[in-house]
Amino acid sequence: MSLDLLKDKGTPIEKQKFTWRDIVQKPISKLNDDAFTRIRIILMNGIEHEANRFSHFFARVNKEMQLPLAKIRRIEQHQQTMINWLLGADHSPLETTIGYEQVAIEVTAAVAQKEPDSYLAQNYRYGLLEDFDHMYRYSALMDRLEGKDANNILQNYTDVITGRPTIIEHRDPEDDLRNHYDRKNAAFITKLHALTIMSGEQQTHNYYMNIGPLFSDPIARQLYAEIAHIEEQHVTQYESIIDPHETLMEKWLMHEATEIYNYYSCVAYETDPRIKAIWERFLDYELGQFQVVKELFKKVENRDPEEVISAKLPDPIEYKSQRDFIRDVLKEEVGFRSVGKDFVKTPEEESRISREYRDQLNSQGSPSESVATGYIYKPGTELNNLDLVVKH
Amino acid sequence: MDTQKATEFGMNRTGTKYNLDEAIKTAEGAKKLTSPPKGDGLTVFCDKRMEYIRESDAVGTVPTPTSLKGMLSSLMEKMKKGDHSFIDKLGERIAFERTGTRLYEALIAKYEGSADKANFPDLSVIKKFHHEELSHFRLCCEAMEEIGGDPTAVTPSADVAGVAAAGWVQALGDPRINFKQSLEVILQAELVDNDCWDVLIGMAEDLGLNTLVDKFEVAKIEEDIHLSTIRAWVKEMNLAPGTSIKSSEINRPSQVIN
Ligand SMILES: [Fe+2]
Ligand SMILES: [Fe+2]
Ligand SMILES: [Fe+2]
Ligand SMILES: [Fe+2]
Ligand SMILES: [Fe+2]
Ligand SMILES: [Fe+2]
Numbered sequence: 086m087s088l089d090l091l092k093d094k095g096t097p098i099e100k101q102k103f104t105w106r107d108i109v110q111k112p113i114s115k116l117n118d119d120a121f122t123r124i125r126i127i128l129m130n131g132i133e134h135e136a137n138r139f140s141h142f143f144a145r146v147n148k149e150m151q152l153p154l155a156k157i158r159r160i161e162q163h164q165q166t167m168i169n170w171l172l173g174a175d176h177s178p179l180e181t182t183i184g185y186e187q188v189a190i191e192v193t194a195a196v197a198q199k200e201p202d203s204y205l206a207q208n209y210r211y212g213l214l215e216d217f218d219h220m221y222r223y224s225a226l227m228d229r230l231e232g233k234d235a236n237n238i239l240q241n242y243t244d245v246i247t248g249r250p251t252i253i254e255h256r257d258p259e260d261d262l263r264n265h266y267d268r269k270n271a272a273f274i275t276k277l278h279a280l281t282i283m284s285g286e287q288q289t290h291n292y293y294m295n296i297g298p299l300f301s302d303p304i305a306r307q308l309y310a311e312i313a314h315i316e317e318q319h320v321t322q323y324e325s326i327i328d329p330h331e332t333l334m335e336k337w338l339m340h341e342a343t344e345i346y347n348y349y350s351c352v353a354y355e356t357d358p359r360i361k362a363i364w365e366r367f368l369d370y371e372l373g374q375f376q377v378v379k380e381l382f383k384k385v386e387n388r389d390p391e392e393v394i395s396a397k398l399p400d401p402i403e404y405k406s407q408r409d410f411i412r413d414v415l416k417e418e419v420g421f422r423s424v425g426k427d428f429v430k431t432p433e434e435e436s437r438i439s440r441e442y443r444d445q446l447n448s449q450g451s452p453s454e455s456v457a458t459g460y461i462y463k464p465g466t467e468l469n470n471l472d473l474v475v476k477h
Numbered sequence: 478m479d480t481q482k483a484t485e486f487g488m489n490r491t492g493t494k495y496n497l498d499e500a501i502k503t504a505e506g507a508k509k510l511t512s513p514p515k516g517d518g519l520t521v522f523c524d525k526r527m528e529y530i531r532e533s534d535a536v537g538t539v540p541t542p543t544s545l546k547g548m549l550s551s552l553m554e555k556m557k558k559g560d561h562s563f564i565d566k567l568g569e570r571i572a573f574e575r576t577g578t579r580l581y582e583a584l585i586a587k588y589e590g591s592a593d594k595a596n597f598p599d600l601s602v603i604k605k606f607h608h609e610e611l612s613h614f615r616l617c618c619e620a621m622e623e624i625g626g627d628p629t630a631v632t633p634s635a636d637v638a639g640v641a642a643a644g645w646v647q648a649l650g651d652p653r654i655n656f657k658q659s660l661e662v663i664l665q666a667e668l669v670d671n672d673c674w675d676v677l678i679g680m681a682e683d684l685g686l687n688t689l690v691d692k693f694e695v696a697k698i699e700e701d702i703h704l705s706t707i708r709a710w711v712k713e714m715n716l717a718p719g720t721s722i723k724s725s726e727i728n729r730p731s732q733v734i735n
Contacts, residue, residue, distance in 0.1 A: 111653075112653075114653075115491075116489045116490070116491050117488060117489055117490060118490075119490065120490070173651075173653070174647060174650075174651055175651065175653075221511070225518075229518065229522060236491075236493065236500070236503060237491040237492075239503075240490045240491065240495070240496070241493065241495070241496045241499035241500045241502075241503055242499065243503075244502075244503055244506050244507065244510075245503065245507055246506055246507055246510045246511050247510075247511050247512050247513065301640075302526070303525065303526060303528070303529035304522060304525050304526065307525075406499070408499075408502060408506075412506070412510070415510070450525075454514040455514075455521050455522075455525050456522075457513055457514055457518075458513065458514045458515070458516040458517065458518040458521040458522075459513050459514070459515070459516055459517055459518040460511075460513050460514075460518055461507055461508060461511045461513055462503075462504075462507035462511065463504065463507065464493045464500060464503070464504050465493075473493055473494075473504075474493050474497065474500045474501045474503075474504040474505075475501070
């Protein structure tokens with residue numbers, strides 16, 4: 086399947102219609118569907134969520150664009166709802182959380198390996214090891230609170246091991262900001278990656294902020310408070326790599342392109358035929374939306390859309406287990422710290438300002454340490470004493 | 478393994494045996510590469526929980542009766558001493574029976590929506606139970622009125638019962654959870670329902686609320702029938718061949734062995 090962003094018309098936006106019956110479909114099976122199907126659903130919810138949030142921001146600062154933004158935003162709303170509602174209600178909020186961190190780990194790892202800008206690739210690897218540690222902390226919580234095995238969600242694709250410990254991920258905002266790509270010279274894939282990962286982190290932040298208070302146990306409430314804080318840092322970090330000099334029209338065009346690229350990637354890897362049909366339908370919808378925005382862009386900015394995007398899409402995001410890559414990064418870079426916009430290789434080189442910031446925050450105890458005290462992941466939970474994973 | 482995964486759709490993927498090679502990597506990696514915070518997890522969990530338990534407020538308080546007219550002196554005396562437990566528990570029954578009514582409505586939809594009703598119990602009996610839950614709710618409301626309480630208020634025990642029942646509501650509402658599975662959830666509710674009536678009747682007896690006790694006893698007899706009936710149905714449906722799990726819900730043997 087090869088697409089041409091400038092030529093493929095997709096579905097005209099007037100024909101992008103929904104009914105409630107259509108929006109609320111059968112959910113996926115937590116037990117039977119491939120974990121990567123859930124990963125794609127979660128990520129696409131995040132992509133649509135960002136499309137929606139960005140569009141609202143744009144509308145607040147630009148009177149002329151309010152109507153076209155509102156028209157397309159309404160479709161994004163329907164798309165996001167249909168996708169997010171695909172998650173079955175038998176997922177506890179904690180199980181869905183495991184899914185969210187699996188997205189952060191597997192998708193960021195895939196992106197890190199394909200990112201041509203070495204500084205940004207380093208940035209992805211850096212963030213990756215933090216979400217990797219979240220997986221370990223949440224798995225401990227799930228085991229000890231609900232008596233459930235995180236691997237029932239992860240389906241053997243993703244490790245549950247300590248990463249850069251969450252307790253030391255807290256740092257001063259000065260050490261969270263990064264250099265941004267240059268909108269004039271950055272590769273198309275670089276821009277697509279940045280917006281994709283930022284969107285994923287933003288929805289994770291948003292999700293934890295919403296579900297944290299649903300938990301009754303104080304340990305869970307504390308852990309969500311702590312990790313939501315890191316996700317806020319991650320959004321800060323990943324949004325700072327996007328060139329802030331892009332015009333809002335340019336950003337809108339990039340948002341539609343990112344949606345196209347992500348649906349295109351989902352179509353390439355989806356194994357559930359019913360879900361694949363949704364990705365295909367929405368890929369066509371996004372192409373239709375892109376055409377509208379492209380024309381607006383030409384009219385308003387009086388320049389060629391190809392200054393911002395390329396007609397040809399890069400290779401799709403790879404949806405497969407990145408275990409080996411992640412273990413390598415873990416081995417080499419777990420001790421890395423960020424100082425200002427740069428990365429240093431040892432904890433000793435970290436800034437005083439971040440150490441002080443974190444010491445104060447952790448001064449009445451650390452939820453992420455408490456929850457995982459003595460915790461080593463084991464198939465069937467830590468209560469299981471059978472050795473279940475040996476070759477017979 | 479990946480090719481099999483891509484082509485085989487509709488099998489359970491949750492266990493380690495679904496993909497043993499990868500599961501071994503996960504298990505061994507965790508053992509070798511984890512550096513957990515030092516200490517005993519159980520103790521830390523308990524300590525952290527205690528920290529909050531000690532400084533916690535209650536979920537709320539029992540709403541005090543606005544009118545003491547017609548209230549029995551025994552009840553009045555208890556309340557003067559600050560004991561509002563009867564109102565609290567009566568409030569719980571109101572909430573529980575109301576939710577119970579709704580659970581039966583969801584169960585009836587599961588029944589009606591099932592394509593194959595072979596081995597299903599008698600729908601009219603389910604409808605009768607539904608009606609009885611509703612009448613128990615109304616009976617409890619009247620009782621609350623009689624003793625001067627507020628049947629519309631949420632008492633602390635009602636709140637706790639609502640939190641505990643949330644899973645039943647979630648399960649009954651899920652269209653994927655079939656009639657038999659739903660019936661098993663109802664059995665859980667009826668077990669609790671039954672015991673709670675016992676406690677409430679005991680409390681009413683202690684207070685000498687004799688007319689209420691008589692009415693509650695009638696409800697309790699009905700609840701006994703609910704429990705024994707649902708219990709028997711659950712047993713029958715699990716033992717009757719072919720009703721518990723459809724063959725389409727089982728992994729094919731080759732997949733299990735792999
Ligand atoms: Fe969209
Ligand atoms: Fe995370
Ligand atoms: Fe994150
Ligand atoms: Fe869009
Ligand atoms: Fe009842
Ligand atoms: Fe009952």
